[in-house]
Amino acid sequence: MTSSQPVLLSSRDDDKGYHFKYTTRLSSPNEPNCSIHLRYLFPPDIYVDPYELQDQLRHPFWLNDTINLEHPVGTSDTLSWTELQVSLVGSEKPDPLIVIPLHTRYGKPTESRVGYITLPQPLGLWRCPLSDTHSPLSSTLFPKNGVHGGESNAIRVPLGLRSHIDQVELGTAVVVTAAFLYLLSVFYTTTHRLYASGEKTKRN
């Protein structure tokens, strides 16, 4: 087994907006027979589009079932964390870059204008064959403590304000009703112009 260990560091390309890339930089020893497997855990605030991953991720991956891509966080369908596993074989270029497109769901409205989502660092598994080919592979977790954590990435997301509910409810109802009544009046005058004059012509 090799004495050197891979090192990884993940970061997002931007801390604003609903769409960003989560980039993992790997510094790995050049061992063509070894493979690296990364395990990401994303909180329910994040959704991963499997179809987008198929297009953009150049490595084999496994994603636990993500349903209801369109729902906000905090519904019965969006309470679980998302797990993504990515495999890199040893013949990959040294120090590969793994870029994962992520999206944030709308958060639960609160009294605060912003919320923060913490993205833990992924966990890596480094697997190498022993010199005796009949022996099982040796596996090493990294970071060394083997848990997700370390430096994490915080993403700032805007949140709807619950204090707006009354205004929004009333404002939407008033404007929609006003537009409705306005168009009804235009319907009336247009009908009168188009058809009342036609009936007058017939009578004359």
Place this chain on the structure above:
Amino acid sequence: MTLNGHGLLRALSSFNNILLISVAIRIGLILYSEWHDARSVVKYTDIDYRVFSDAARFVLQPSVGNHAQGPLGTWFSVGDPYTRQTYRYTPLLAVLLTPNHWLHPSFGKYLFAACDIVAGILMYRLLVAIVLPSITRTKASRRPSTEESVEDAESSISRQASLLSAVHLLNPLVFSISTRGSSESVLSLLVLLTLYFALKGKWTRTAILLGISTHWKIYPFVYGVACLGVIGSERGAAKGWKGYVGSVVNGRTVRFGLVSAATFVGLGVLMYAIWGYPFLYESYLYHVHRRDHRHNFSPYFYLIYLTYPFEGQPAEELPIWRHVLRSPLISFLPQMVLSVGAGLLFGRRKQDLTFAWFVQTFVFVIFNKVCTSQYFLWYTLFLPILIPQLSISPRWAVLYVAVWFGTQALWLAEAYKLEFLGENVFYGLWVRGLIYVVGHSWVLAGLMQAYRG
């Protein structure tokens, strides 16, 4: 006007030239989309095209966990397009796109672009055969006709029809949407075919096409309401309310309704027989109760987001009127009253049918609880045929176009801040949604007042 301007106008006055240019633009953009998407992370192709293609692949490749769930599903040995998340369309669309997987991945785009072209041809034929001659006849009746003036009139009609068809065929919004892989052009073609046969008085074909259009997407059912009055009025109508009711409900209109309903139900039964409840839910039932909480032009989005039924949230004690206001069904009330009402009010003469359908669709979109840019195509589709019947000064036309575009631009500028810069502009975005409703209502009112029949 410069020589180049004259040459351009002359080129655009020939419908064949317009067709050639339109076809070339679409083929060019589809070829470009293949080149671009292979090299860029940001795709030219719409995400919806991926949804349709994936659904088509699931239909072609049944497997464990992916099989048609209807009573006859096993007979046909096909997969379930609804295995694809967010596929909320008729299974016919997925079936139509199966050549994406055995012929060419861009087959669907070519199909949608072809629908655009055929729609443009239909517009031209409607304008040449029905719309423009009726307007020209009215003007010509005021002066004596000679052989020369008849020829001039025909030539003028052809030129005008070509230019008006170009409003659709050379519209960047239209050709970019179809070449990006959105299926709106299929429904546009179905609706135009329905209108084509309605204006020609072929009511059985109209009824069948209306049934197919409504199967494709529910909203075209409102056009049937306008057709009833036109069908009834063809045999003459008695005066007053009794006469009006008699023109809408009689043997011919009942037959029309039955044929249309039978087509819609027949298609639905066939789809259900093969694909089962998922078809019913995703194609129709989902749209009744959908809660589009993410930002879109409709101002309802923010109310839906703020009152979304989050897990663990205690039920609020509210007066009944607030429960009603928060119901996902409340938006249907003004929308259906205006849309169906416009059909009943303006569906009296065949010459008003295009205007009626235009108004019905415009109000449907304004008052819908969700609205994206593609929805505008549903009513702008009618403009090339409607324009000859409008009397607007250039100044007012510019103002209407400015307000129509301006309210959208106002909203888009704010939406960009929310989506890509993460700024908390929900309230401002909601206000701009209200401005969009007001602005578009004003534009529609102006066009209605400009309609001369």
